[in-house]
Amino acid sequence: MSTQKPIRRTTAPQITRRKGGDPIVSLTSYHAHTAAIVDEYADFILVGDSLGMVMHGMESTVGVSLELMIMHGKAVVRGTKKALVVVDMPFGTYEESPSEAFRNAARVMKETQCGAVKLEGGVRMAETINFLTERGIPVMAHTGLTPQSVNVMGGFRTQGRDEDTWAMHEADARAVADAGAFSIVLEGMVEPLAARITSQIPIPTIGIGASPECDGQILVLEDMLGLNPTPPKFVKVYGNLGGQIEAAVKAYADEVKARKFPGEEQVYR
Ligand code: KIV
Numbered sequence: 135m136s137t138q139k140p141i142r143r144t145t146a147p148q149i150t151r152r153k154g155g156d157p158i159v160s161l162t163s164y165h166a167h168t169a170a171i172v173d174e175y176a177d178f179i180l181v182g183d184s185l186g187m188v189m190h191g192m193e194s195t196v197g198v199s200l201e202l203m204i205m206h207g208k209a210v211v212r213g214t215k216k217a218l219v220v221v222d223m224p225f226g227t228y229e230e231s232p233s234e235a236f237r238n239a240a241r242v243m244k245e246t247q248c249g250a251v252k253l254e255g256g257v258r259m260a261e262t263i264n265f266l267t268e269r270g271i272p273v274m275a276h277t278g279l280t281p282q283s284v285n286v287m288g289g290f291r292t293q294g295r296d297e298d299t300w301a302m303h304e305a306d307a308r309a310v311a312d313a314g315a316f317s318i319v320l321e322g323m324v325e326p327l328a329a330r331i332t333s334q335i336p337i338p339t340i341g342i343g344a345s346p347e348c349d350g351q352i353l354v355l356e357d358m359l360g361l362n363p364t365p366p367k368f369v370k371v372y373g374n375l376g377g378q379i380e381a382a383v384k385a386y387a388d389e390v391k392a393r394k395f396p397g398e399e400q401v402y403r
Contacts, residue, residue: 144177144218146250146272146316152177153338158317158350160340161358164189164206166213168355178218180252180352181207183225183282188356194284198224200238207246219248220274225282228253232265239271250316254280256306260313267314275310278303278344279322292343294327303327304334311335319352320344343368 152158162182163169172179185206186198200223207221221242228235239251250272253259263273278293294303303323310318317338320328325345332339332347341348343366357365359373389396 143214143216143249146218146274149178149218150316150337153336153349155349158338158340160350160352161355162188162352163210163213163355166209169210169213169219172355173214173217176217177350178220178250179210179214181210181219181221181246181248182252182354183222184354186224188354188362195281196225196285198222200224200227200241204242204245207242207248211247218250219246220250220252221246221248223251223253228262229255229259232262235262236266236269236271239266239273240269243271250274252276252319254282256303257309260309263310263313263315267316273310273315274317274319274340275307275315276319276321277306277310278320281321290322292322292324294324300327300330304331307331307335307339311337317349320348 149158158177160176160178160180161172162180162184163172164181164185169179181203183195183198183203185202186192186195189206190202192198203221203224207219211219223235223239223242227238235253242248242251252274253262254276256275256277259275263275266273279290281290284290294300307318315337317340318335319340319342320331321342321344323344325347328339328341328344329347332349338349340350340352342352353369356362357369358371359375360371360377361375363376365371386396
């Protein structure tokens with residue numbers, strides 16, 4: 135008799151089978167508490183390397199380390215039960231060779247117990263995606279605006295404004311799908327291009343700033359909760375957590391300064 139527990143989480147192949155069906159819901163999360171809330175509603179949770187900017191105040195995702203991704207990946211897996219957890223491969227840990235990518239992605243999978251990894255790049259990463267998937271690592275691809283290449287691109291710019299670039303973006307998406315990626319994030323892309331790609335490939339497209347033409351959407355949780363004072367233009371902000379936190383901290387500080395020491399009168403008498 136097997137002592138293994140049955141897998142109850144959403145799996146990468148289940149995400150692939152959602153192509154063209156009900157829209158796929160996804161958000162980022164970097165820690166256990168928020169992940170537990172998101173888990174109720176999201177098909178997959180991305181431990182994005184955007185955590186470098188959101189959690190650690192970095193200027194871009196370039197400085198994020200594998201250790202940081204593993205630490206936050208563990209927290210999100212511990213906090214969740216249902217959603218597929220996807221962990222980003224950070225810059226410099228997968229581009230050099232397929233075997234380097236396998237070594238680091240396997241470490242992410244083993245140490246976090248996540249269900250898949252994500253990496254940036256199209257045609258140039260196809261060989262690596264194939265190498266990983268053939269060895270048991272589900273890969274979500276990420277094309278269009280790829281933030282890890284910010285220093286080459288010279289900024290975060292919407293992709294596909296020039297129609298001459300569409301063929302290149304379409305080739306990227308086809309290459310990662312052919313290589314075995316189970317889905318693909320399309321970031322910062324004009325709507326007609328996102329629509330063309332979504333209709334051309336057999337895996338779900340997950341848009342972020344890439345229009346409702348995709349098979350699903352992902353947002354950075356802190357952006358949609360109102361914690362980022364300057365969220366990207368395309369983000370609908372559903373909460374005002376920044377304002378609420380500030381009001382709560384101010385109320386607390388005022389009470390302590392007035393020697394009220396809120397809550398303390400209830401205990402240790
Ligand atoms: O790191 C991240 O949060 C991401 C999303 C923007 C897709 O890659």
